[in-house]
Amino acid sequence: MKKNPRDPVEEISRFWLDEVGADSWYEQSDEIDRICTDRFLGDWQIAMAGGYRSWLSSAKGAFAFLLLTDQLSRNMFRGTPAAFASDNLALQVAKIAAERDYDQATPELERQFFFLPFMHAEVLSEQERCVRLFMLRSPLDVGDNLRHAILHRNVIRQFGRFPSRNAILGRTDSAAEIAYREEGGYMSG
Numbered sequence: 001m002k003k004n005p006r007d008p009v010e011e012i013s014r015f016w017l018d019e020v021g022a023d024s025w026y027e028q029s030d031e032i033d034r035i036c037t038d039r040f041l042g043d044w045q046i047a048m049a050g051g052y053r054s055w056l057s058s059a060k061g062a063f064a065f066l067l068l069t070d071q072l073s074r075n076m077f078r079g080t081p082a083a084f085a086s087d088n089l090a091l092q093v094a095k096i097a098a099e100r101d102y103d104q105a106t107p108e109l110e111r112q113f114f115f116l117p118f119m120h121a122e123v124l125s126e127q128e129r130c131v132r133l134f135m136l137r138s139p140l141d142v143g144d145n146l147r148h149a150i151l152h153r154n155v156i157r158q159f160g161r162f163p164s165r166n167a168i169l170g171r172t173d174s175a176a177e178i179a180y181r182e183e184g185g186y187m188s189g
Contacts, residue, residue, distance in 0.1 A: 008043050008052070008064065009055060009060060009061050009064040010064075011039075012040065012043065012064040012067050012068055012072070013060070013063060013064050013067065015035075015039065015040075016067050016071065016072070017110065019035075020032055022109060022143075025071075028078070032075055033075045033076065033078050036072045036075040036076045037075075037076045040068060040072050040076065041076055043068055044068055044069065044072065044073055044076065044086065047065065047068055047069055047086070047089065048069075048085070048086055048089065052065060052068075056093060056096055056097075058102075059097070059100075059102035059103075059105040059106055062093060062096070062097040062100075062102050062114075063097075063102070063106060063110065063113060063114070065090075065093050066090055066093055066094060066097070066113050066114060066116075066117065067113060068086075069086035069087075069089050069090040069093065069117075070086070070087065070090035070094075070113070070116055070117045070120065071113065071116070073085065073086045073090075079168060080168065081168060081169055081170075083168070084120075084165065084168075084169070087117065087120055087121065090117040090120070091117040091118065091120075091121055091126065093117070094114055094115070094116075094117035094118060097114050098114065098133065102114060103115070103133075103137055103138075104137065108138065108139075108140045111137070111138050112134075112138065112143065112145050114133075115130055115133045115134055115137075115138070115145070115149070116130075118130035118133065119148070119149055119152045120152075122156060122160070122161045122162060122165075123156070124153070124156050124157060124160075127149075127152060127153035127156045127157075128153060130149045130152070130153065131146070131149045131150055131153055134146040134149045151186045151187075152186075152187070154186070155185075155186060155187055158176075158180075159174070159176070159177055159180075162187060163177035163180060163181060163187075164187045
């Protein structure tokens with residue numbers, strides 16, 4: 001009997017939406033990190049090597065691509081520079097998806113994943129775009145995303161980068177970043 005070929009778009013989406021679920025999307029879990037690595041590291045490597053670009057021809061495919069390169073990567077490589085290695089790729093795909101209105105073809109709860117690559121960018125113009133996208137294209141503001149987008153933007157406005165990444169990326173903290181972290185500023189951990 002022939003085995004059905006694996007459909008990574010379906011597998012990635014189903015894993016994130018149904019197995020991990022909204023209650024755990026932003027929680028640190030060693031178990032989820034391990035599962036992400038075991039099941040999707042090979043897919044991430046293919047995407048990083050230029051594969052899976054055909055996924056960008058649909059909202060569903062772009063959604064899975066963004067999950068893989070912007071969310072699962074953070075789980076697979078938590079605490080290492082590789083956690084951010086696919087951020088530029090995810091941002092490129094998020095821009096394409098926004099131009100094609102893929103977010104609008106996606107349920108509100110899932111729509112946030114089209115905008116998070118902008119929120120993760122250490123570029124003020126991308127942060128501004130993230131705030132606009134949440135304001136204009138995600139009216140229900142599921143999970144208080146607009147507030148988080150504004151807070152992320154404010155960190156980039158103040159420092160031009162996320163101080164919380166400095167140690168992981170081997171960057172030297174400025175005196176202002178040290179003070180910010182000591183005061184318990186947003187994303188200071």
